[in-house]
Amino acid sequence: MAETTPEQKNFLGVPVVKPRVAFFELSSCEGCQLQIINNEATLLDFLSLVQVVNFREAMTEKSDEYAIAFVEGSITRKNEIEKLLEIRRNAKILVALGSCACFGGVNQLKNRFDPAWVKREVYGYSPVDTEKAQPLEDFVKVDLNIYGCPVKKEEVEKIVTNLVIGKDIRYPRYPVCMECKANENVCLFDVGEPCLGPITRAGCDSWCPNNKAGCWGCRGPADAANMEEMKKIMDEKGFAEEIMIDRLECFGGFKEYVDKLRKGQAP
Amino acid sequence: MKLNCNIDVHHLTRVEGHGNIKIRIQDGKLVEARWEVVETPRFFEAFLVGKKWDNAPWICGRICGICSIGHTLASIRAVENAFGIVTTEQTRKLRLLLKHMETLQSHILHLYFLAAPDFLNSGSVFPFIESSPEVVVRAAILKLLANDVCDCIGGRRMHPTRTVVGGFTMLPAKKQLSEFGGRLKAACDDLSKTAELFRSFAIPDFSRETEFVSLKGEGDYPFIGGDLISTDGIQKKEYEYKQMTNEYIVEQSTSKWSRLSRKSFAVGALARMNNNFASLHPKALETAISFGLKPVNHNPYMNNIAQLIECIHVVAEASDIINDLLDSEFSEPRQAVTARAGVGVGAVEVPRGILYHCYEFDDTGHIVKCDCVIPTSQNHANIQHDLEELAAQCSRQGKTDRDIELLAQMLVRAYDPCISCSVH
Numbered sequence: 001m002a003e004t005t006p007e008q009k010n011f012l013g014v015p016v017v018k019p020r021v022a023f024f025e026l027s028s029c030e031g032c033q034l035q036i037i038n039n040e041a042t043l044l045d046f047l048s049l050v051q052v053v054n055f056r057e058a059m060t061e062k063s064d065e066y067a068i069a070f071v072e073g074s075i076t077r078k079n080e081i082e083k084l085l086e087i088r089r090n091a092k093i094l095v096a097l098g099s100c101a102c103f104g105g106v107n108q109l110k111n112r113f114d115p116a117w118v119k120r121e122v123y124g125y126s127p128v129d130t131e132k133a134q135p136l137e138d139f140v141k142v143d144l145n146i147y148g149c150p151v152k153k154e155e156v157e158k159i160v161t162n163l164v165i166g167k168d169i170r171y172p173r174y175p176v177c178m179e180c181k182a183n184e185n186v187c188l189f190d191v192g193e194p195c196l197g198p199i200t201r202a203g204c205d206s207w208c209p210n211n212k213a214g215c216w217g218c219r220g221p222a223d224a225a226n227m228e229e230m231k232k233i234m235d236e237k238g239f240a241e242e243i244m245i246d247r248l249e250c251f252g253g254f255k256e257y258v259d260k261l262r263k264g265q266a267p
Numbered sequence: 268m269k270l271n272c273n274i275d276v277h278h279l280t281r282v283e284g285h286g287n288i289k290i291r292i293q294d295g296k297l298v299e300a301r302w303e304v305v306e307t308p309r310f311f312e313a314f315l316v317g318k319k320w321d322n323a324p325w326i327c328g329r330i331c332g333i334c335s336i337g338h339t340l341a342s343i344r345a346v347e348n349a350f351g352i353v354t355t356e357q358t359r360k361l362r363l364l365l366k367h368m369e370t371l372q373s374h375i376l377h378l379y380f381l382a383a384p385d386f387l388n389s390g391s392v393f394p395f396i397e398s399s400p401e402v403v404v405r406a407a408i409l410k411l412l413a414n415d416v417c418d419c420i421g422g423r424r425m426h427p428t429r430t431v432v433g434g435f436t437m438l439p440a441k442k443q444l445s446e447f448g449g450r451l452k453a454a455c456d457d458l459s460k461t462a463e464l465f466r467s468f469a470i471p472d473f474s475r476e477t478e479f480v481s482l483k484g485e486g487d488y489p490f491i492g493g494d495l496i497s498t499d500g501i502q503k504k505e506y507e508y509k510q511m512t513n514e515y516i517v518e519q520s521t522s523k524w525s526r527l528s529r530k531s532f533a534v535g536a537l538a539r540m541n542n543n544f545a546s547l548h549p550k551a552l553e554t555a556i557s558f559g560l561k562p563v564n565h566n567p568y569m570n571n572i573a574q575l576i577e578c579i580h581v582v583a584e585a586s587d588i589i590n591d592l593l594d595s596e597f598s599e600p601r602q603a604v605t606a607r608a609g610v611g612v613g614a615v616e617v618p619r620g621i622l623y624h625c626y627e628f629d630d631t632g633h634i635v636k637c638d639c640v641i642p643t644s645q646n647h648a649n650i651q652h653d654l655e656e657l658a659a660q661c662s663r664q665g666k667t668d669r670d671i672e673l674l675a676q677m678l679v680r681a682y683d684p685c686i687s688c689s690v691h
Contacts (some may be wrong), residue, residue: 214430
């Protein structure tokens with residue numbers, strides 16, 4: 001499943017084997033895949049680490065023999081389940097790439113509505129095949145999640161490098177707020193902006209708050225995220241519950257807590 | 268005369284999203300030539316309903332990974348038009364600069380990574396990393412410049428963070444802006460070399476009379492807002508967009524189709540150029556003429572060249588905008604927003620053609636109705652009719668199956684379709 005080349009790379013004197021990697025997309029904007037070719041400065045180095053055998057957006061050749069599969073997008077149709085199961089059978093490591101694959105992403109916002117109304121609103125009475133939007137892990141074992149909408153390319157490259165050289169992959173356990181503080185940003189709450197930085201998993205280097213845009217929680221909850229405290233901050237700063245729900249439910253990472261809030265069961 | 272041929276391309280590669288090409292010729296007669304879109308719909312227009320106005324640009328940018336900036340700007344414009352917000356000159360300039368760099372990024376991606384391999388007899392750009400590294404590096408440098416400017420203005424090259432209703436969350440540092448001057452100058456040379464590369468390609472000789480739709484410039488080459496125009500002489504206001512798009516549902520596609528004066532029309536770089544040729548930057552105009560491109564050009568494969576010409580245009584104009592911005596005193600980045608009931612339309616020329624977002628709001632600023640009409644969905648019917656004509660022509664000329672398949676794929680790729688976008 002892997003290939004060595006004459007100009008083989010080394011890591012600490014151990015030869016690195018170039019794994020065969022494949023990229024697939026389900027219901028998505030294909031932006032996370034694009035993030036990978038969007039990294040012009042390091043793209044060629046990155047490509048020297050792996051052997052891309054399947055990447056429909058960039059190449060015509062394709063192969064079903066691959067060790068690592070990156071799957072972008074959520075499941076919204078039955079044929080996507082079949083495709084995902086096939087990828088699972090072929091791949092040694094299946095990576096959920098981006099928030100749609102990890103949590104359902106923005107697509108899962110349609111799950112708020114009656115499916116019949118959703119279809120009618122867009123397609124009238126013409127038949128169209130669509131199901132509830134769900135993350136990959138509802139159907140197959142996912143070996144690795146890469147969070148974010150979009151994924152942060154530096155993080156993808158780090159994770160892939162670690163996969164290739166066999167190093168452990170660790171996610172930050174702390175929230176975006178920590179990175180934001182380390183970046184010495186002015187707290188957005190102090191300038192009147194709502195932000196989910198205190199509860200969202202770090203790893204994006206506080207991408208949005210660095211640009212004076214409050215966090216919308218695209219990476220899902222940090223370990224031991226304190227939802228009650230978050231709610232208290234939002235209340236104290238005068239942000240309506242709707243504002244908190246809009247952000248929490250946008251990418252699907254906080255589904256359980258949103259359900260509680262909507263049912264009025266959250267403290 | 269070609270007697271029999273059976274082509275079935277399942278999930279065309281090097282395009283964004285999922286589409287199939289089917290061509291069947293039997294006993295010298297064209298039985299079928301079909302462009303099918305099988306992408307899964309995501310229902311943005313439904314799930315936006317009930318959301319407050321500030322959600323719209325944030326969520327709608329995510330319709331597309333390639334033209335997220337264009338979607339965000341169209342969404343913002345629709346909200347601003349609904350609420351009667353008139354933006355500052357500074358905001359307009361920054362948005363145009365951002366838009367220009369998305370156009371450059373997207374066109375370069377298409378020209379080098381998606382379209383060029385066909386002309387060079389390759390399945391992808393990857394073999395050229397070894398064989399012609401200077402070409403791949405040139406493409407990478409141009410894309411990197413475009414993306415770096417987008418990071419600087421929009422906060423992020425994909426799904427931008429700083430772009431909001433009323434302006435920007437924050438402004439770029441002038442020092443950072445000034446540093447792009449040299450790189451934009453270098454980009455002019457790189458685009459000249461790109462023009463030389465494309466001059467060496469044999470653009471297929473195929474034409475079919477087509478109606479072209481785009482924004483209408485007022486002395487400028489248009490990108491953000493304004494009147495709508497077609498080469499068949501139709502002219503409408505931005506808020507009358509539905510009379511230009513006339514969307515309808517077809518069985519062979521999960522994307523809707525459009526029509527205007529004829530059974531189909533085209534949008535995109537070639538359409539913009541056909542409608543606004545004289546407003547191109549002189550440098551771009553010069554190159555267009557050197558390629559023999561003049562309005563109205565009816566060869567869809569020339570959309571590749573039109574994209575190249577637009578790259579030259581946006582790079583030249585970006586330099587001018589940056590100089591203007593550096594010469595001006597920066598004012599507050601963001602205007603206050605007061606929501607009100609109403610309908611707003613935002614029309615923006617994104618890389619693949621004219622894009623419309625339209626929202627209806629209640630008096631608390633919540634979305635009651637949402638409609639997005641995507642360039643690629645406007646192009647699907649035209650691709651279908653081009654494909655029929657191309658297949659019939661190839662059959663008459665007795666072309667090989669391999670040649671027909673390649674020409675058909677190149678035809679679809681020339682439109683640079685963004686299929687997941689079209690099935691949003």
